[in-house]
Amino acid sequence: MHTLWDERYALRTDNIGSSAIRELLKFTSQPDVISFAGGMPAPEVFPIEAFKKACEVVLSEMGEQALQYGTTEGYQPLRELIARNASKYGIQISADNVLITTGSQQALDLLGRIFINRGDRILVESPTYLGAIQAWNAYGVKYVTIPSDENGMVTEMLESRLRTGIKFIYVLPNFQNPTGVTLSRERRKQLVEMADAYGVPIVEDDPYGQLRFEGEHQTPVVVIDDEMRAKEVPIYSGNVIYTSTFSKILAPGLRLAWVVAPTEVIKKMVQAKQGCDLHTATFNQYIAYELASSPSMKEHIHLIRKVYTERRDTMLQALKDYMPEGVLWTKPKGGLFLWVTLPDCIDTSKIFNEAVDQKVAFVPGGPFHPLGGGENTMRLNFSNSKPEMIQEGIKRLAKVIKNNLC
Amino acid sequence: MHTLWDERYALRTDNIGSSAIRELLKFTSQPDVISFAGGMPAPEVFPIEAFKKACEVVLSEMGEQALQYGTTEGYQPLRELIARNASKYGIQISADNVLITTGSQQALDLLGRIFINRGDRILVESPTYLGAIQAWNAYGVKYVTIPSDENGMVTEMLESRLRTGIKFIYVLPNFQNPTGVTLSRERRKQLVEMADAYGVPIVEDDPYGQLRFEGEHQTPVVVIDDEMRAKEVPIYSGNVIYTSTFSKILAPGLRLAWVVAPTEVIKKMVQAKQGCDLHTATFNQYIAYELASSPSMKEHIHLIRKVYTERRDTMLQALKDYMPEGVLWTKPKGGLFLWVTLPDCIDTSKIFNEAVDQKVAFVPGGPFHPLGGGENTMRLNFSNSKPEMIQEGIKRLAKVIKNNLC
Numbered sequence: 001m002h003t004l005w006d007e008r009y010a011l012r013t014d015n016i017g018s019s020a021i022r023e024l025l026k027f028t029s030q031p032d033v034i035s036f037a038g039g040m041p042a043p044e045v046f047p048i049e050a051f052k053k054a055c056e057v058v059l060s061e062m063g064e065q066a067l068q069y070g071t072t073e074g075y076q077p078l079r080e081l082i083a084r085n086a087s088k089y090g091i092q093i094s095a096d097n098v099l100i101t102t103g104s105q106q107a108l109d110l111l112g113r114i115f116i117n118r119g120d121r122i123l124v125e126s127p128t129y130l131g132a133i134q135a136w137n138a139y140g141v142k143y144v145t146i147p148s149d150e151n152g153m154v155t156e157m158l159e160s161r162l163r164t165g166i167k168f169i170y171v172l173p174n175f176q177n178p179t180g181v182t183l184s185r186e187r188r189k190q191l192v193e194m195a196d197a198y199g200v201p202i203v204e205d206d207p208y209g210q211l212r213f214e215g216e217h218q219t220p221v222v223v224i225d226d227e228m229r230a231k232e233v234p235i236y237s238g239n240v241i242y243t244s245t246f247s248k249i250l251a252p253g254l255r256l257a258w259v260v261a262p263t264e265v266i267k268k269m270v271q272a273k274q275g276c277d278l279h280t281a282t283f284n285q286y287i288a289y290e291l292a293s294s295p296s297m298k299e300h301i302h303l304i305r306k307v308y309t310e311r312r313d314t315m316l317q318a319l320k321d322y323m324p325e326g327v328l329w330t331k332p333k334g335g336l337f338l339w340v341t342l343p344d345c346i347d348t349s350k351i352f353n354e355a356v357d358q359k360v361a362f363v364p365g366g367p368f369h370p371l372g373g374g375e376n377t378m379r380l381n382f383s384n385s386k387p388e389m390i391q392e393g394i395k396r397l398a399k400v401i402k403n404n405l406c
Numbered sequence: 407m408h409t410l411w412d413e414r415y416a417l418r419t420d421n422i423g424s425s426a427i428r429e430l431l432k433f434t435s436q437p438d439v440i441s442f443a444g445g446m447p448a449p450e451v452f453p454i455e456a457f458k459k460a461c462e463v464v465l466s467e468m469g470e471q472a473l474q475y476g477t478t479e480g481y482q483p484l485r486e487l488i489a490r491n492a493s494k495y496g497i498q499i500s501a502d503n504v505l506i507t508t509g510s511q512q513a514l515d516l517l518g519r520i521f522i523n524r525g526d527r528i529l530v531e532s533p534t535y536l537g538a539i540q541a542w543n544a545y546g547v548k549y550v551t552i553p554s555d556e557n558g559m560v561t562e563m564l565e566s567r568l569r570t571g572i573k574f575i576y577v578l579p580n581f582q583n584p585t586g587v588t589l590s591r592e593r594r595k596q597l598v599e600m601a602d603a604y605g606v607p608i609v610e611d612d613p614y615g616q617l618r619f620e621g622e623h624q625t626p627v628v629v630i631d632d633e634m635r636a637k638e639v640p641i642y643s644g645n646v647i648y649t650s651t652f653s654k655i656l657a658p659g660l661r662l663a664w665v666v667a668p669t670e671v672i673k674k675m676v677q678a679k680q681g682c683d684l685h686t687a688t689f690n691q692y693i694a695y696e697l698a699s700s701p702s703m704k705e706h707i708h709l710i711r712k713v714y715t716e717r718r719d720t721m722l723q724a725l726k727d728y729m730p731e732g733v734l735w736t737k738p739k740g741g742l743f744l745w746v747t748l749p750d751c752i753d754t755s756k757i758f759n760e761a762v763d764q765k766v767a768f769v770p771g772g773p774f775h776p777l778g779g780g781e782n783t784m785r786l787n788f789s790n791s792k793p794e795m796i797q798e799g800i801k802r803l804a805k806v807i808k809n810n811l812c
Contacts, residue, residue, distance in 0.1 A: 005607075005670040011520045043470035051473070055461035064449035067457070067657035102508055102661070102683040109682050113544065114417045134681045138519065201411075251473035253688030255508070264411040275541045276515050277508045281687055282659030 034393035036380040037361040039177065039336055042311075044386075045304050046251050047291065054290035058283070066286040072270045072278065074100025074258070075285035081293055082258050089219065091226045093236045099266050100280045101273070104207060104257040107243040108135040111168075111203060113272040114265070116141050120167040125153050127339075127368030127377070129177045129205065132170055141167075143370040150330065152176065152183030155190040162198040168241075169195055173221055175208040175335025178368050178379035182333060185218060192225045195239055202240045207248050207257075208335035210301055213309040215333045222260065237262045246288050248336070249301055254284045308336070314387040315380065318394035324402050329380075336383040339365070341376060345406035348378040354403070360396040440799030442786040443767040445583065445742055448717075450792075451710050452657050453697065460696035464689070472692040478676045478684065480506025480664070481691035487699055488664050495625065497632045499642045502669050505676060506686045510613060510663040512679070513649040514541040517574075517609060519678040520671070522547050526573040531559050533745075533774030533783070535583045535611065538576055547573075549776040556736065558582065558589030561596040568604040574647075575601055579627055581614040581741025584774050584785035588739060591624060598631045601645055608646045613654050613663075614741035616707055619715040621739045628666065643668045652694050654742070655707055660690045714742070720793040721786065721800060728804035730811060735786075742789040745771070747782060751812035754784040760809070766802040 079095035118140035126145035173183035222240040245257035349364040365377025485501035524546035532551035579589035628646040651663035755770040771783025
């Protein structure tokens with residue numbers, strides 16, 4: 001009886017796939033489990049008072065517009081604000097280059113819609129962001145992978161991949177999800193040049209760029225692409241589609257992100273978005289505009305950086321204190337995650353249950369590798385647990401790992 | 407230069423299509439045009455003070471949760487509220503039968519994702535809702551149409567259509583968009599029985615069901631389907647997928663709707679939704695829960711009904727007063743729209759520009775017909791203009807029509 005619909009109506013499952021990780025995360029939501037599994041911001045730093053004020057202002061001064069239908073492209077002042085902010089990096093874009101999306105996940109989905117025909121090949125880092133894999137699986141994509149090291153995607157290996165025919169290159173250059181590593185300036189240039197030479201566009205996914213704890217800001221790939229071009233056209237018309245989000249600097253509960261791209265790409269994405277959800281929630285866009293255009297936004301981002309720096313430092317110290325020899329980890333300069341590599345003989349998906357029994361959780365690294373591998377790796381989130389919990393959690397995790405050493 | 411991306415990367419356009427109507431609506435947003443074109447609620451009735459209070463309560467009492475990531479299925483108390491409300495109609499469902507979506511448009515898109523393989527045939531009323539056509543075009547659907555009269559879909563003609571092989575039947579039973587007509591009780595039964603006999607599911611789209619101005623509430627198709635079945639299973643597991651929205655009873659700017667369906671369908675939709683936008687905005691769901699669970703919600707819906715009744719009456723009277731002979735229109739008992747049929751020789755898309763010149767706008771009826779036809783029809787919205795504007799607008803429109811009589 002319970003499979004009636006599947007049997008009778010052959011509901012499509014091919015290539016949509018359930019997210020194993022999301023299923024797994026359900027087990028980690030018990031209150032006594034210290035979870036390094038999710039990718040959630042610290043709720044303690046949500047600017048709740050500023051949200052209250054923004055709601056009050058928006059509803060009092062523009063309630064009728066903020067609650068009404070809006071345009072698919074997005075709230076014009078918000079698009080303009082994003083365009084102005086981009087110009088600080090020396091790239092000229094206008095609001096026409098900006099699309100507001102229902103979270104970055106929708107940006108990835110829309111890119112799948114307009115780019116991918118069944119069987120197309122996409123080049124991704126391995127490991128890469130799970131949400132991208134899930135979005136594009138629905139379009140019957142095939143993955144080609146490129147490894148990364150402490151300086152991000154190993155661009156020295158790009159050319160051999162690009163020769164095989166690639167629809168686009170997907171890269172998370174800053175504090176990558178899941179590894180936490182950052183693509184170096186040299187490699188950014190190499191990526192841009194190589195993609196241009198082969199006529200392959202780049203999708204630059206940058207949710208964490210503003211959450212740098214130390215070191216120098218790295219120029220976005222889209223800006224390097226723009227700098228490289230002779231400026232016949234003042235407005236960006238290059239080879240990179242850039243996406244970022246308000247989820248990590250304001251709140252993920254708004255589902256609010258944006259895409260910067262050449263206008264032809266934005267137009268196609270708008271057409272696709274109309275069929276998906278008409279437009280992004282108007283109310284949320286008005287509130288985000290109030291918050292993001294306020295002078296206190298800068299301070300707020302400073303606060304997030306400060307809180308996350310402490311949490312990262314605590315996690316790095318605890319790893320050093322508790323982990324047995326043979327366990328390696330990345331040392332991210334920003335973002336939400338770090339990446340742990342265990343001795344080859346340990347499969348992190350097999351020790352997951354034991355860890356949850358010990359009241360600590362992580363994400364096994366395997367699923368981040370679209371072509372397999374990485375069974376001895378795991379992703380740890382440091383943004384969502386307080387320092388004392390991080391220390392205790394790493395202690396528990398180290399114990400589980402020690403139990404399973406080979 | 408400006409088609410660079412299209413040429414180089416062959417961006418997909420097949421079957422996505424631009425919404426001609428949305429493009430056209432841009433011309434009607436000039437402030438001196440009286441527009442009957444959009445489908446917008448009256449902003450004057452948005453419960454702005456209640457929204458303010460809800461934002462204050464949500465942010466003060468549950469700010470950290472309301473701004474955080476949520477589950478793909480939706481905010482559990484909101485799902486439970488919807489399940490409880492459904493049980494008032496005598497249908498047993500639980501929260502597991504409910505998915506919260508980013509507007510009804512997303513519900514339609516997700517249904518396309520899980521049901522439609524390229525070339526599948528969907529049965530729709532002609533005329534039918536434009537957003538559904540746009541959502542499903544992206545999946546390469548083929549339409550089979552069935553006409554409607556003053557009692558809705560002509561179900562007497564269903565069987566011949568179902569014999570041709572249909573993936574699902576799409577119906578808007580209450581105050582249909584675009585015609586404003588309501589499916590009669592007899593025909594609802596006939597629809598349910600026939601769909602069951604042929605093993606074809608029904609998608610019941612009900613955005614306006616609560617906005618009835620007069621006459622008796624019609625039992626939803628999903629409830630009739632449930633009543634017809636022997637109750638081996640207490641929880642609904644029938645043949646109908648029902649969708650409704652907060653856009654018309656609260657505010658469209660929230661992008662908040664829901665689906666009621668057998669749990670297997672919900673599960674598939676959840677998988678598909680994960681790839682599309684992870685989950686519906688948490689903040690919006692918390693606010694909607696505050697508002698929809700408040701005792702004043704009932705009063706609010708009464709207010710909307712009252713305001714829209716007056717506007718509909720004004721439009722009907724103005725049509726009677728100003729329209730020349732040979733012009734016909736529907737008399738909806740609720741909702742937002744009515745439907746005008748002109749003499750055969752007038753093409754409403756051809757008089758559109760003249761109407762805008764005369765500072766009045768409508769939507770030409772042609773695009774609502776997926777297989778063509780209806781060139782002499784138009785959709786008029788009465789919810790978004792104040793009575794005095796409605797009267798003046800219909801006067802202007804009548805003048806344009808008189809100019810073009812044959």
